[in-house]
Structures are given as structure tokens and as C-alpha cells.
Amino acid sequence: MPPVALALVHHPVRDRSGAIITTAVTNLDVHDIARTARTYDLAAYYLVTPIEAQRVLVERILAHWRDGAGARRVPERSVALSICVVVPTLEAAVEHMAARAGRSPRTFVTGARAPAGKRVLDGAEARSRMSEAPSLILFGTGHGLTPETVEAADHVLAPIRSGASYNHLSVRAAVAITLDRLFGEGGSQLRSQGGD
Amino acid sequence: MPPVALALVHHPVRDRSGAIITTAVTNLDVHDIARTARTYDLAAYYLVTPIEAQRVLVERILAHWRDGAGARRVPERSVALSICVVVPTLEAAVEHMAARAGRSPRTFVTGARAPAGKRVLDGAEARSRMSEAPSLILFGTGHGLTPETVEAADHVLAPIRSGASYNHLSVRAAVAITLDRLFGEGGSQLRSQGGD
Numbered sequence: 001m002p003p004v005a006l007a008l009v010h011h012p013v014r015d016r017s018g019a020i021i022t023t024a025v026t027n028l029d030v031h032d033i034a035r036t037a038r039t040y041d042l043a044a045y046y047l048v049t050p051i052e053a054q055r056v057l058v059e060r061i062l063a064h065w066r067d068g069a070g071a072r073r074v075p076e077r078s079v080a081l082s083i084c085v086v087v088p089t090l091e092a093a094v095e096h097m098a099a100r101a102g103r104s105p106r107t108f109v110t111g112a113r114a115p116a117g118k119r120v121l122d123g124a125e126a127r128s129r130m131s132e133a134p135s136l137i138l139f140g141t142g143h144g145l146t147p148e149t150v151e152a153a154d155h156v157l158a159p160i161r162s163g164a165s166y167n168h169l170s171v172r173a174a175v176a177i178t179l180d181r182l183f184g185e186g187g188s189q190l191r192s193q194g195g196d
Numbered sequence: 197m198p199p200v201a202l203a204l205v206h207h208p209v210r211d212r213s214g215a216i217i218t219t220a221v222t223n224l225d226v227h228d229i230a231r232t233a234r235t236y237d238l239a240a241y242y243l244v245t246p247i248e249a250q251r252v253l254v255e256r257i258l259a260h261w262r263d264g265a266g267a268r269r270v271p272e273r274s275v276a277l278s279i280c281v282v283v284p285t286l287e288a289a290v291e292h293m294a295a296r297a298g299r300s301p302r303t304f305v306t307g308a309r310a311p312a313g314k315r316v317l318d319g320a321e322a323r324s325r326m327s328e329a330p331s332l333i334l335f336g337t338g339h340g341l342t343p344e345t346v347e348a349a350d351h352v353l354a355p356i357r358s359g360a361s362y363n364h365l366s367v368r369a370a371v372a373i374t375l376d377r378l379f380g381e382g383g384s385q386l387r388s389q390g391g392d
Contacts, residue, residue, distance in 0.1 A: 028224055032366045039357055039365050076364045161235055163381065168272045169235050169372070170228045176369035177376045184373070185359065 003043035003101050004130055004183075006137045006175065007093045008033060010049040012149065013142040023141040025054045030061055030084065031077070032172045038080040040179040043100075046093040046136075047086045055086045062086070090138070090149070097136055105134040109153040110178060111144050112160075112167055118150065120158040123181050129155060130182070137178070139171055199239035199297050200326055200379075202333045202371065203289045204229060206245040208345065209338040219337040221250045226257055226280065227273070228368045234276040236375040239296075242289035242332075243282045251282045258282070286334070286345070293332055301330040305349040306374060307340050308356075308363055314346065316354040319377050325351060326378070333374070335367055 008029060011022035025047060037045040047058055062081050064070045071078035087093045098104040106129060114120045121129065129135070138145060138153065150156065160177050161167045169177070204225060207218035221243060233241040243254055258277050260266045267274035283289045294300040302325065310316045317325065325331070334341060334349065346352065356373050357363045365373070 032368060035364050035366055036369045038362050039360055039369075041360070041362075076362070079362060080364065160376070161380065164235055164237070166234050166237075166272070166275060168231050168276065170231055170368075172228060172366075172368055173232045173235075173372035176365070176372040177380065180356070180373045180376065181380075184357070184377075 002134045004135045005044035007046040012146045013140045034080040036176045040183045058086045101134040105136040106154040108137045108155045109150050110157050115150050118156045120156045198330045200331045201240035203242040208342045209336045230276040232372045236379045254282045297330040301332040302350040304333045304351045305346045306353045311346050314352045316352045
């Protein structure tokens with residue numbers, strides 16, 4: 001299986017009104033999403049922000065947990081955070097992954113609603129595409145990725161709960177559910193444990 | 197379908213060494229898990245802590261977002277947090293749910309590992325049990341629910357990734373994946389949207 005990575009995009013993303021903004025990186029997004037990405041065997045977790053001070057901050061968090069006092073106290077956190085890569089732009093994430101994998105990744109965008117005029121892939125179709133080439137799954141912070149980012153992507157993943165009356169998952173929950181649908185073994189692996 | 201609720205347990209839970217502790221309620225656990233629970237149509241989200249000062253703090257957070265400035269600014273957050281109920285003990289959560297539903301809920305425990313000597317339910321079995329009676333799904337903070345809580349429960353849900361080499365999901369991610377496996381429509385609902 002070629003490598004799969006995810007990118008958490010802090011710019012460009014939309015706010016409530018649709019305006020393009022840059023959101024702040026939060027400590028918990030670093031930790032929670034790294035743990036989820038590592039649990040589902042992703043090759044990398046790209047934190048994308050153009051704000052240099054925020055990249056410096058994240059690098060400091062990573063150093064503490066990868067090599068510093070945090071790594072000694074909570075070794076499994078070091079394992080999760082070892083896959084984090086901090087980059088200024090989405091293009092830089094794509095280039096970093098291409099350099100590592102030897103070829104450019106295909107990009108897959110996510111969102112709470114299916115974009116008009118674009119075909120969305122269900123889990124089986126997405127896994128099939130991901131088996132062919134390196135893949136980078138994009139998640140937007142704020143109120144989601146911009147129409148330009150969606151338009152430029154190779155593929156669109158189906159929304160998680162577009163039919164629900166209430167549909168406001170956090171990006172942390174959306175990442176967890178998306179990776180589980182794509183790469184989780186569901187009940188199958190677990191059924192075999194029953195009864196012991 | 198009878199009501200399903202979840203409880204986030206801050207006591208009694210285990211620490212890294214297995215000792216029984218009380219963890220602190222975090223603001224983000226209130227918000228993230230409420231949004232996930234509301235998205236999957238749960239009837240209630242019980243925050244369980246014996247520490248009165250923490251219950252007061254959570255009630256203040258809830259008041260801000262349900263009725264205060266937060267509700268006016270982010271109305272959908274008010275909808276999510278409306279299902280939160282703050283209680284001192286797990287027994288109080290069970291009693292509250294029993295009073296509302298007219299009969300006692302069956303309890304389902306979760307955890308990163310299957311407990312020895314207990315049968316675990318896969319998704320289909322769990323849904324079948326949940327269709328028969330009100331249900332309360334318990335999630336532990338810290339390093340998980342105590343053996344006594346697991347022993348006293350009616351059912352044990354299968355662990356999410358017990359076969360993975362790395363298996364350290366946050367409780368926020370575990371809640372999201374568990375509810376999606378139980379109540380998410382997966383790709384089926386989404387496939388019908390493709391191509392428009």
C-alpha cells in the first residue's frame with residue numbers, strides 16, 4: 001500500500017461568513033490528531049500554517065514531546081508526534097510527501113457538505129484510488145476548506161453525516177471517523193475476540 | 197428506538213499505573229463530545245465528576261453556550277450543549293436516565309482492550325441490544341474505566357483497534373469512532389449523493 005498522509009489546513013480556510021481566514025493552531029489538534037493518525041498507520045500528519053510564530057510554537061511542542069521531558073514521561077506520545085511535519089503551505093506538504101514517496105501524492109478533500117458539481121467517493125472507491133498512489137487527505141479548520149482548494153483537489157471524499165439534521169462535528173472527530181471508515185477493521189477483527 | 201446516551205467518567209478511572217484517580221474535566225471534552233453526541237442523535241451526554249467545583253465550572257460553561265453570549269454568537273453550539281447533564285456519580289447518571297426514559301438503562305462499557313473473561317459485542321450485536329431498552333455507553337478518561345465498573349456493566353463493546361501496533365486514541369476520538377460504528381450510515385447514504 002502506498003503511503004497515506006493527512007494535512008490539517010489553517011490557511012486558506014473559511015469563516016462562518018465564507019471569508020478566507022487563517023485559524024490558530026491549537027495544542028490539542030496537534031496531539032489528538034497525531035494520536036489518531038498514528039493509530040491508523042498514516043505516514044505523516046502535516047500541520048499547515050503560514051504564520052511563522054505558530055510554526056515555531058508547534059516545533060517547540062513537538063520537541064518537548066518527542067525528545068524532551070514529555071517523551072520520558074509519556075513515551076507513546078513521542079511515537080504519535082514523530083509523524084508530525086510543520087509546513088507553511090499546502091504546496092509544501094505535497095512537495096514534502098512527493099520527495100519522500102518518490103512521486104506526487106493525489107489529494108483528497110473532506111468537508112461537511114458535498115461540493116456542487118463534483119463527484120464524491122465512498123470508502124471503497126477512495127481505498128481503491130489510495131492503493132494506486134501516495135495519498136494526502138486534507139481537512140480544513142474553521143468552517144472548512146475553500147472552494148478553490150476543493151476545486152484543485154484530485155478527489156472529494158463523501159461527507160460523514162450530510163443527511164443528519166445536526167452536522168457539526170469537530171475537525172478532531174471528523175478525522176477520527178474518516179480514518180476509521182477508510183482504514184478501520186470495523187467489527188470484523190473484533191468479532192473474533194468474542195467469548196474469551 | 198429507545199434512547200441512547202453516553203457518560204464521560206472522570207471518577208472512578210485508572211491512571212497509568214492502574215491506581216484509581218479522579219481526572220479534571222476539560223472544556224474541550226465538553227464541547228467536542230457534545231457535538232459528536234448531538235450529531236449522532238444521542239438523548240444525553242452525562243459528564244460524571246464527584247468534584248463539586250468542577251460541576252459548578254461545567255454548569256457555567258454550559259450556561260454561557262446555552263443561554264448566554266455564546267448561544268447568540270454560535271447557535272449550533274447551544275443545540276449540542278443542550279444535551280449535557282452534569283452528575284456526581286455514574287449511579288446518578290443511570291438514575292437520571294431511568295427517570296426520563298421510564299425504565300433503567302442497560303450499561304455498555306468501552307475500552308482500549310477487551311477485558312479478560314468478558315464477552316465483547318460487535319456493532320450489530322450492540323445495536324440489537326440497544327433496540328430493546330434504553331442504553332448508556334460509558335467512556336473512561338485517564339487510562340480508562342476501572343475493572344469494577346467493567347464488571348458491573350451489562351455489556352462490553354469491542355475495542356476499536358485492539359489489533360493495531362499503536363493504539364492510543366484520545367477519548368474524544370474513541371467516542372466519535374464508536375458512535376459512527378454504531379449509528380453512522382457509513383458510505384451507503386453518501387453513495388447516493390455522488391455525481392450531482
